[in-house]
Amino acid sequence: MSDANVQVTAAVVPKTQKTRSLWSDAFHDLRKRPTVVISALVILVMLLIGFFPGLFNFQGQNPKACDLALTRGGMSGSHWFGFDEFGCDYYAQAIYGAGPSIQLAIIVVTATLLIGGLFGVLAGFYGGWVDAIFSRAVDVFNSIPFLLGAMLLLTMFRDWKIPGLGTRFQAIIPAAITLIIFSWTGTMRLIRASVIESRGLDYVQAARSLGASDRRIMFRHILPNAMAPVVSLIPLSIAGMITAEASLSFLGLGVRPPEITWGMMISTGAGYFTTGYPRLLLVPSAFLIITILAFVLLGDAIRDALDPKLR
C-alpha cells in the first residue's frame, strides 16, 4: 500500500472507537453477507443429514431394502428420486450416502489439526534438528502426489481389516488414515510458520523471562495465536476432504461397501447418463457439489474476512 494511503487510513480510524477483536470483527462482517448465511444453512442441513439421516427419510424408505424388479424405476410421490439399478430407493441412498463422507471429512480434519498442530508447534518452537527432521518429513510426504499415494496405500491394504471396529468405522477408517497421512503436512507448515513468527514476540519473551515452562509457553501462549490461520481454513479443508473421498470412492478405494457414498453412486450412475437415466448421475452429483460449494463459499468468506486487504 502506498505510504499516503497508510497515513490516511491510520488517521481515518478513530482511536476512541470500541476496539473489536479480529474474530468478532470478522464475524460481524460475515453475518451480513447472504452467501455466508445461505452456505451456513446448507452446511447445517448437510451435517444433520450426515449424522441423523433418519430425520430426513420422510417416506421411511430403507436404502438397503432393494427390489430388483424396480430397477431404475421412475420418480414418484413416495420415491422422489426413483430407484437405482438394483431397485433401491434413490432418495434414501442419497440421504444415507452423506454420512460416511461427511463423518470421514470431519475425522480427517480434526486429526490433521491435532497431528499437524503438534508437530508444527514442536518444529517451530524448538527449531534446530527437531525442525530439520519434521521439515524433511514434510518434504517426503509432499513428494508423493496425494492421489497416487492414496491409491497405492488403499490398493495394497484393501483387504486389511482393523480388528474390533464396527461396520461404519471399518468402512471409513482405512480411507481416513490414508487421507491423514497425506494432509497433515499442510497444517504443520502453516502452524510452524506462525509459531516461528510469534516465538519472537514480546509477550512470549515476557512469559519466558517470568520462568514459564516450555510446555506452558508453547500451548498457552503461542498455540492459541498460531492456530488462527489454520482454524480459518477448516471449512476449506473439509471441502477438500469430501472431494478427495469422493474421488477415491469413484475409483472404488474410498469408504468401503456396504456403506453408500455419493462418490460410489456417481461412479455407477455415470454409466446410465446417456442411456436414458441421467438422474442416476445428477442426483448424487448435485448433493456433492452443493455440499462442497457451501463449505468453499463459507471458507472463502472467512478467509477474506480475516485477511481483508486482498479481497
Add this chain to the structure above:
Amino acid sequence: MGRYVIRRLLQAVLTFGVVMFLLHYLMSLAIQINGNPVRTFFGDKPVSPELLAATKAKFGLDDPCLSRVGDPCLNLFGKRMSDWASFDFGTNFNRADVSELILNAIPKTLQLFLIVTIVWVLFGITAGVLAAMRRGRFLDYLVRIGTTLTIAIPGFLLLILTQKIIGVWLGNWAREEFGRDSVLGIMFQPSYNARYPWLTLLVPGIVLGIFGIAGITRLSRTSMLENLRADFVRTAKAKGLRQRRVTIVHTLRNSLIPVITLIGFTLADALGGSVITEGIYGIPGMGKLAYDAVKKVDTPVIIAVTAILSVSYMLVNLLIDLLYAVLDPRIRYE
C-alpha cells in the same frame, strides 16, 4: 547462489532416498500383512509346496523377511534400487514386463501434461492477472466465481460430465452436422482416439488443467494485487514509464515468481488427476496403467507408476527451485 543450489540438491537427494525406502517398505509390508501374492496365482486350486516355493523364487518373493510383519527387508532394498535404477520394474502378475508397459505409456502422459501446462499458463495466469488489474469489476467477479466453481466441482465429476455432455451430446451433434471426420466431430469425442492423438487429447487435457487452475489463478491475482500497490511500482510510475511497461516489467515480472513455485506443487494434484482423466477417457498413458492396476489390484504396476511419477514430480520441483534462484536475485545472494 552456489550454497543455495548445493543445499537444495542435498535436500533433494535425501528426500529421494527416503521416498524410495518408503515405497520399498510399503511393498514389503503389503506382502507381510496380506499374504504372499504368489498364492493368488493358483486361485482355489491345491498347490504343492514345491511349486509354490519355485514360483515365489521366480518372482523374487521367497525371502523369509516377507513373512515377518514389520520387517523392513533391508536386504531386498539394495537389489530393488539397482533394479529400478536400470529401469527394471520386474513383471506384474500377468507376467507382462512392467518397464515396457511404462515406456509405452510415457509419451501420452507427456502430451497430456503439455496441454495441461499450456492451460495453466494461458488461462490460469492470464485470468488472475486481468482480474487483479480490473479489481472489483465484472471480470474480477467472473474470475472469482469461476475459480470457486472449479474448486467446488470435484475433478472426476467434471470429467464425467464433460465426457457425457461434450463428448456424447455435443459430439453427436457435431458429427451429424459437420460429418464424422470434421475437426469438431473428432475433438468432441467421449474417448481417446489413436488416429487423432492431439485433437482427442485436447478436451480431457483442458479439463485436467482446470483441476488445479483455481489456485494458480488466485495466487496470480493476489500476487499481482500485492505488487500493484508496492512502492517500486509507484516509483516506476514516477519515472514516467508507460503503463504497459509498469505493468509488465515492474509488476508482472515480480508477481510471477511465487506463481511458478505453485505450478510445481499443483503438478502433484494433476498427476493424481491424470489417473482419473486417462482412466475415464481411455488415454493409454501412465495414469491409465494405474487406473487399470487399481481395478485389478496389480500392485507392481501401481508401485512403479507411483515411483516414476513421484520422481518426476521431485525433479520438476527441484528445477523450479533452481529457477526461482534465477528469477529472484534476493535468493541468489542469500
Add this chain to the structure above:
Amino acid sequence: MSDVKIKSEILPDADPTATLLRVEDLRVEFHTRDGIAKAVNGASFSVESGETLAIVGESGSGKSVTSQAIMGILESPPARIAGGEVLFHNVDLLKLGKERARRVRGNHVAMVFQDALSALNPVWTVGFQLSELFRQHRGMSKKDAMARSLELLDLVKIPAAAQRLKEYPHQFSGGMRQRVMIAMALALDPDLLIADEPTTALDVTVQAQIMRLLKEIQIERHMGLILITHDLGVVADVADKISVMYAGRIVEQAPVLETFATPAHPYTKALLKSIPRLDTKGQRLEIIKGLPPVLTNLPPGCNFAPRCAYAQEICTRELPVLATVAADRAAACHFSSEVIQDV
C-alpha cells in the same frame, strides 16, 4: 535530439519566465469504506527555480498526498483530486492528457521516495532501473543508456560505479540505495525535484551526507526542490521557506528563519518545542497532546483547536483562513499576532 529540445516539446505552452511551480487551492479526497477522507483541503504554495520549500507536518497531515498529487501518481480510486491547480511554468499539470502527464514525470518533475529498499524493484539490477529512463524517454541504445547511468552513479558519488551497476538494490547499503534513488530522479535533468522524507529511513550520519548531496546538486543545477519532512532539524539547514501542514491544510507559510525565530501558528510553535536542542539541554521536551483529527469527519472551526494552548471559543466555531501576518508570512490562526509575540 537534445534533451532540452525533447523537454520543450512535452510542454510547448510552458512559460519559462513564470513561477516554476505554483499550487493553488489543491484538494484531494480519499473514498474509503468509512466515508470520504479529505486528505488535502485547499493547499496553496509555490517554488521558484533554485529555491527549496519544506513542507512539514505529522503523518496524515496530507504532505505526502500533496506531493503525489503534483507528480500525478495518486492511486485513483481511492484518491480523487477534488479541485485546485498545479501550475508548472503556468501549465496546469492536472489538466494534461495521460500521455503528456506521463512524459512530464521524470523529464520535468521527479521524485525521491522515502524507503529506497522498497522503492526500488528487487528483481532488476540498479543499472537496468537507471538505464530504462534513458531508453524509454530518450530512445537510447542499451550501451549509451548504461554509459549515462554510470555517469549518474558517479554524480551521486557511489564508489566502484561500473561494478555496482550490475548489482541488485538489496546488495546496497541504506545510504548508497538512497543515492541510487537520487540518481534515478536526476537522470532526465528535471526542473523540480520532490523529496518525500528522503532521509527518514537512514542513520543520522548518513542523513547529513544525503542532505548535503541533494543540496549541492540542487544548487549546481538550479532546480526547484520540495522537501517533504516531519523533521524540523533538517529544514533549518536546507530550506529557504517552509509550509506547515495540519489535517490537510497549510497553517503557516514563511521564510525559514522567521518561522524558527517567531512561529505564527500554535502548531508550529509546538512542533519547534518538540525538537531536542543543545540550548535546552536538561529540560524536558514538550510533546503535542492529543491526536490529529479524523479526516472523514472534520469538525467545523479550527482543526487544531482541541490540542491548542491558545484556543478560545471562536476557534471551535470559525475556520481561520490563511492570512498575511507580516511581510512574506501567512498563518491560519485567529490569534497569530499573539502567538508571534509570545516567545
